Amino acid sequence: MNLRRVLAVLGLGCPVLVPAQAHAETPPSEVERVAEHGLVEGDAHSAEDHDPPDHEALVDPRLRAVLEAEGLEYTVGHGGDLEVLIRFSDDSRSQFVRLQSSTRRYRNIEFRDIYSTAYQFDLSRGLDPALARRLLEANNTYTVGFWAVQDDRVFSIARIPGQASPAMVREAIRFVAAEADELERELLGSDDY
Numbered sequence: 570m571n572l573r574r575v576l577a578v579l580g581l582g583c584p585v586l587v588p589a590q591a592h593a594e595t596p597p598s599e600v601e602r603v604a605e606h607g608l609v610e611g612d613a614h615s616a617e618d619h620d621p622p623d624h625e626a627l628v629d630p631r632l633r634a635v636l637e638a639e640g641l642e643y644t645v646g647h648g649g650d651l652e653v654l655i656r657f658s659d660d661s662r663s664q665f666v667r668l669q670s671s672t673r674r675y676r677n678i679e680f681r682d683i684y685s686t687a688y689q690f691d692l693s694r695g696l697d698p699a700l701a702r703r704l705l706e707a708n709n710t711y712t713v714g715f716w717a718v719q720d721d722r723v724f725s726i727a728r729i730p731g732q733a734s735p736a737m738v739r740e741a742i743r744f745v746a747a748e749a750d751e752l753e754r755e756l757l758g759s760d761d762y
Contacts, residue, residue, distance in 0.1 A: 624649050629670040631732060632681070636668070638735040641742075643668075655746040662760050664746040664753075668738070672731040679731030683741045684717075684724045686762040687749035692721040700756075713744045725749035 627649025636643050636651060643651040649670035656663045664685055672681045690696050696718055704716035704723065714727035725748040727741035753762055 622648070627670055629672070629681075629731075632668060632670055632738075635733065635735045635738045639739050641739070653742060655742065655750075657746075657750065662750055662754065664750040665762055666742050666746050666749075668742070680728050681731050681733075682726050682728050683738070683745050684726040685745045685749035686722050687716075687725050687752040688723040688756050689721055689761075690723070696723070713741060714748065723752070725752070 624645050624647065628645055628651065629649070632651060636653075641653055643653050646652045646667065651668045651670065653666050653668070654663055655666055666683060666685045669682045669684075672679045674680070700723075701718070704718075708715045714725060717724045717726050725745045727745050729737055729741050733741070749762065750760075753759070
């Protein structure tokens with residue numbers, strides 16, 4: 570990670586947060602969320618038979634309050650997920666970050682994911698083994714987040730408590746955006762995500 574990225578993650582030379590645009594990406598827990606709302610593959614009823622979901626109603630009010638407390642602008646995406654667009658102040662790059670309204674539980678602890686797509690690969694060829702190993706080794710050094718692969722995408726993810734503080738959410742957003750954008754720049758040279 571270059572010095573500017575480190576400074577951006579630490580909030581020095583901070584990225585600018587702006588509203589996100591609609592962005593077609595499959596979040597890591599899409600299958601869980603679709604099943605949760607009763608729309609599963611092979612359902613006897615077509616999507617036209619159901620009223621479209623009110624995505625605003627699916628937003629976790631705690632998450633909305635945290636983003637508003639931090640003064641972060643967001644849009645509501647599929648399933649009530651909140652989307653922010655990070656614009657890095659050190660160059661013309663940006664990164665979409667999604668915050669899941671839905672949470673997961675492990676025993677009595679509630680978690681939510683904050684994530685961003687870093688890379689899309691050819692599924693028929695699979696993820697390059699050297700890259701997969703590198704990402705797994707990086708996971709061992711991260712305190713805040715981790716790399717994950719789902720289908721044909723590599724995601725930078727931070728898993729935080731469901732009731733995380735505004736500062737914790739802000740730092741998780743910065744971490745995920747910086748890591749995903751750095752890998753995207755390295756592997757693709759583009760600014761697609």
